[in-house]
Amino acid sequence: MNLQERDKKHLWHPLKQHQLHPDSLAIVKAKGCILTDENGNEYIDAIASWYTCMYGHCNDYIIGKTHQQMLQLDQVMFSDFTHEPAVKLSEELIKILPENQNKIYFNDNGSTAVEAAIKMALQYYFNLDEKRSTFIAFENGFHGDTFGAMSVSGLSVYNGPFEDFLIKVERIPTPDGSNHDAILNQLKNLTENHNVAGFIYEPLIQGAAGMKTHHAKGLNEILKFLKAQNILTIADEVMTGFGKTGKYFASDYIDTKPDIICLSKALTAGLLPMAITSCTQKIYDAFLSNDISKGFFHCHTYSANPVACATAIAGIELLTSAEIQDNIKSIINSHRDFEKRIKNHPKVKTTRHLGVIFALDLNTKMERYGNLRDKLLYFFMERGVFLRPLGNTIYIQVPYVISESELQKVYHVIEDALEIV
Incomplete structure (x- = not known):
């Protein structure tokens, strides 16, 4: 029996209606910006696991x-x-x-x-x-x-x-x-x-x-x-x-x-x-x-x-190191460029960013934990990116150590998701 099935026997997860969503993805490893599940699938942690792992997972220092x-x-x-x-x-x-x-x-x-x-x-x-x-x-x-x-x-x-x-x-x-x-x-x-x-x-x-x-x-x-x-x-x-x-x-x-x-x-x-x-x-x-x-x-x-x-x-x-401060500046610049190319999309209502935090509101009404929100969550995960929409808001809060290629993948997955809403 895999971890996902064993989990259901005794565990009660937060912010979750188990009657509707009985499964929880089993993560077995994390390094840098990458989460790895029990089947070997990898996901970019684009919200730093609820804004905690800002220096990357399992940071050696x-x-x-x-x-x-x-x-x-x-x-x-x-x-x-x-x-x-x-x-x-x-x-x-x-x-x-x-x-x-x-x-x-x-x-x-x-x-x-x-x-x-x-x-x-x-x-x-x-x-x-x-x-x-x-x-x-x-x-x-x-x-x-x-x-x-x-x-x-x-x-x-x-x-x-x-x-x-x-x-x-x-x-x-x-x-x-x-x-x-x-x-x-x-x-x-x-x-x-x-x-x-x-x-x-x-x-x-x-x-x-x-x-x-x-x-x-x-x-x-x-x-x-x-x-x-x-x-x-x-x-x-x-x-x-x-x-x-x-x-x-x-x-x-x-x-x-x-x-x-x-x-x-x-x-x-x-x-x-x-x-x-x-x-x-x-x-x-x-x-x-x-x-x-x-x-x-x-x-x-x-x-x-x-x-x-x-x-x-x-x-x-x-x-306080020069390296992390430079990384923060780089992420801010990338967010600014992404906002320029996404803000006029017909499916986007508003955009905003402050520091490494970026958010956009979809031009549609959604329940905070409704079906469309769940559809987006699964869409992102299937493409190897962990993003957790808040109602009709898609937000990014990436670790400071994210690479430019990883960050661009996050952006591209969000752009692809606009085609399904």
Whole structure:
């Protein structure tokens, strides 16, 4: 019995209706940009396995650094101890994070990074003897699957059964260049009528919403207004962080910096699970007290796992290298050329790109997980490219190490797919 058949006996996959789609493709090997299944078929991983393996699968440099750490220190609880990989990672992160970030808090994944950020914001005001219970978030945002993260997300396909149990959130549109004044007026009304603790946002691009982009100037005006109201701002850079937008972080495009930043995915290059919630010194200081209950009593068993920290350090070393930065520039140029030749196609409604992220909307209506979306997914896979459409949005987020020939194959497969929609 092959892996695909064995899988069906006990496994329950995420984001999948098993009644309709019982099979899951069995991958046995990965290297660089290539995934290999149990039948020897190869696929270009054009979304870096959910935006994680940005330096390619099984990167030799990262594996080497990870292996060295495994021989030295594997795991130790982080509540009572510290260690070199965690200290070193904090130092390296602070060098590349926006200049106002000063403290690093460890989590397990993107959802828990957001969960910690929400709890930090709520307890920040609690510690200051202010009761604030409302959050502001963008329409159609996505921030994760734990309860706090679900609360601030705006995609009901994920949240539907749980909406009666979520914290209070008010939603605003993303800035598009023409609605800044309307958004600021809405924010004025919200802040006058609600005790707002924080604003959480995906800076410049909303991933799960279909790689929808918004304006940096408008976002900056929103952040400026909220900071003037003493409302904490939380940048969810789980998807956008570590070079994907062309800068180290999407927040680098915006003058007003967030108070809190959520990081995961490419943080550990797809090799190990880990996440980080960073914050300003001001937020950290609000938790300092002779009253033990004012500490941040939130913890994960594998917080600051030494092996994961070593992996993240290696990833940052690659990210900041001249080679990877040159590769990012090359991918950006290739995306720009592809957009020129595809944007006027009659089957294409809109195109957009930011850094190594490219997206196009098909000129047709599609359900997020409907038949046409499935047809496209299978079409791509049959031609050796792993792309995962979001409704009528086809997006690319390739590893930084992709070759030009591999990237051109991704483009050509997308162009071929336009003939079947």
